[in-house]
Amino acid sequence: MATTPTPSRRRADGERRQAILEEAARLATVEGLEGLSIGRLASAVGMSKSGLYAHFKSKLELQLATIETADTVFRSEVVGPGLAAPAGTARVLALCDAFLSHVERRTFPGGCFFAAVAAEMNVRPGPVRDRIGEFVGGWMGAIEGGIREAQSLGEISAGADPSQLAFETNAMLIGANLAFPLFGDPGILERARVGVRERLRGAA
Amino acid sequence: MATTPTPSRRRADGERRQAILEEAARLATVEGLEGLSIGRLASAVGMSKSGLYAHFKSKLELQLATIETADTVFRSEVVGPGLAAPAGTARVLALCDAFLSHVERRTFPGGCFFAAVAAEMNVRPGPVRDRIGEFVGGWMGAIEGGIREAQSLGEISAGADPSQLAFETNAMLIGANLAFPLFGDPGILERARVGVRERLRGAA
DNA sequence: CCCTTCAACGCACGATCGGTCGTTCGCCGG
DNA sequence: CCGGCGAACGACCGATCGTGCGTTGAAGGG
Numbered sequence: 001m002a003t004t005p006t007p008s009r010r011r012a013d014g015e016r017r018q019a020i021l022e023e024a025a026r027l028a029t030v031e032g033l034e035g036l037s038i039g040r041l042a043s044a045v046g047m048s049k050s051g052l053y054a055h056f057k058s059k060l061e062l063q064l065a066t067i068e069t070a071d072t073v074f075r076s077e078v079v080g081p082g083l084a085a086p087a088g089t090a091r092v093l094a095l096c097d098a099f100l101s102h103v104e105r106r107t108f109p110g111g112c113f114f115a116a117v118a119a120e121m122n123v124r125p126g127p128v129r130d131r132i133g134e135f136v137g138g139w140m141g142a143i144e145g146g147i148r149e150a151q152s153l154g155e156i157s158a159g160a161d162p163s164q165l166a167f168e169t170n171a172m173l174i175g176a177n178l179a180f181p182l183f184g185d186p187g188i189l190e191r192a193r194v195g196v197r198e199r200l201r202g203a204a
Numbered sequence: 205m206a207t208t209p210t211p212s213r214r215r216a217d218g219e220r221r222q223a224i225l226e227e228a229a230r231l232a233t234v235e236g237l238e239g240l241s242i243g244r245l246a247s248a249v250g251m252s253k254s255g256l257y258a259h260f261k262s263k264l265e266l267q268l269a270t271i272e273t274a275d276t277v278f279r280s281e282v283v284g285p286g287l288a289a290p291a292g293t294a295r296v297l298a299l300c301d302a303f304l305s306h307v308e309r310r311t312f313p314g315g316c317f318f319a320a321v322a323a324e325m326n327v328r329p330g331p332v333r334d335r336i337g338e339f340v341g342g343w344m345g346a347i348e349g350g351i352r353e354a355q356s357l358g359e360i361s362a363g364a365d366p367s368q369l370a371f372e373t374n375a376m377l378i379g380a381n382l383a384f385p386l387f388g389d390p391g392i393l394e395r396a397r398v399g400v401r402e403r404l405r406g407a408a
Numbered sequence: 409c410c411c412t413t414c415a416a417c418g419c420a421c422g423a424t425c426g427g428t429c430g431t432t433c434g435c436c437g438g
Numbered sequence: 439c440c441g442g443c444g445a446a447c448g449a450c451c452g453a454t455c456g457t458g459c460g461t462t463g464a465a466g467g468g
Contacts, residue, residue, distance in 0.1 A: 016445085030327050035239060037425065050428080051446040059426065110327045115382070119323035122386040123234050123314045133386055167395045171379025175371065178319070178378060182326040182337055191371045202406055220415080241455065254458085255416040263456065 017055045020045050021069035024062065028070075029110025032120045033063050033128065060127065067131050070113040077102045079142065089155045089200050092146040092169070096196045099173050100189045103180060111177045114139070143169050150200075160203045169196050221259045224249050225273035228266065232274075233314025236324045237267050237332065267332050274317040275339060281306045283346065293359045293404050296350040296373070300400045303377050304393045307384060315381045318343070347373050354404075364407045373400050 023045050028036050042052040056062040082095030103111050121129040144166035150156040176192035227249050232240050246256040260266040286299030307315050314320050325333045348370035354360040380396035
């Protein structure tokens with residue numbers, strides 16, 4: 001208990017801050033990372049603008065912290081469940097199912113957080129875009145890694161290009177994420193599921 | 205010449221308005237349709253805020269007119285060249301090539317206009333989203349129509365689902381459009397080209 | 409030559425933006 | 439019991455937002 005500061009209830013210890021950031025991540029998929037204003041976020045969590053703002057040094061820091069929170073959510077809602085499946089094609093399919101499920105369940109109201117902010121920031125250089133690029137690279141790497149495992153297990157042809165396959169797989173997820181809220185048709189998510197499954201089967 | 209009002213130079217006849225809208229379409233792919241402000245647009249075309257605003261009744265009308273202008277540009281830069289190819293698989297591939305080319309040439313600085321505004325507005329109901337939905341539906345229909353022609357020509361198996369194939373094709377274009385500006389890697393566009401070509405070949 | 413027309417202007421409005429104060433108030437350690 | 443720490447507050451800053459109003463100036467028709 002020496003270094004532990006204070007385990008009491010007084011030390012909400014960033015609990016409030018975390019609640020703010022989770023709301024920010026949700027709102028950002030609707031309003032955008034730039035369009036999300038401090039005032040709207042404050043009223044969404046039920047506190048004053050200045051009270052909320054005291055937790056962050058600038059809007060940039062708020063944006064970066066929001067991205068980290070969204071990353072944590074994405075890991076626990078998508079990557080974690082996906083990686084729980086046995087290695088190989090099953091794991092790749094599980095990652096895709098988990099992604100499409102989190103879109104359908106509206107974990108973020110505007111669909112995939114990173115697709116939303118990537119579309120918004122991909123032509124706006126700066127630390128925010130850099131961080132998003134890192135995340136997207138990591139996600140694509142996870143898919144590609146799964147495909148390589150499937151190759152080493154003989155479930156996918158050794159002649160296939162894992163990077164190309166990962167691009168196509170991710171493209172179907174992104175395409176479904178974009179079209180699903182626009183048309184409100186769950187059949188679009190099924191299209192993506194079928195597309196990925198058949199694509200991997202074709203590469204066997 | 206009875207109905208023609210005045211062909212003189214005084215009647216710039218919407219020429220100015222058209223220049224405004226083309227700039228608006230370009231800016232909207234960077235700032236977003238909501239994020240694009242009248243003031244910034246005005247200074248971009250070199251006129252005063254109120255002078256520009258006199259051409260439109262409201263920001264909503266400006267947004268809708270911007271969409272129509274972007275639609276015209278898209279038709280002349282993508283759909284037209286694509287449809288010039290002979291019917292069948294070649295025409296579908298030409299549509300995709302024309303799309304990826306207009307992304308690479310940065311016809312709109314932020315990539316595909318409709319992908320950008322769809323990502324921004326797909327969870328914001330209203331006439332703007334409705335109009336975007338119509339356009340996206342038309343574009344998907346064009347791809348699907350091309351695939352059906354290819355089927356009737358025997359270039360694609362009669363057992364294939366044109367709607368599913370159109371979804372997958374468009375997804376690769378959207379995926380490339382999102383990732384290309386983010387990483388600045390033209391190889392991503394080639395990935396989409398390869399993906400579409402191989403997918404259609406596999407459905408032969 | 410005047411008179412209409414109209415694009416474009418400057419200016420101003422209420423609201424909201426990101427951001428900074430000084431202040432209050434409840435908790436906890438000494 | 440008291441002093442201090444920190445979370446939250448209301449008020450305010452200059453800038454910018456969308457949107458109106460009244461005017462100016464040049465061009466065209468009678």
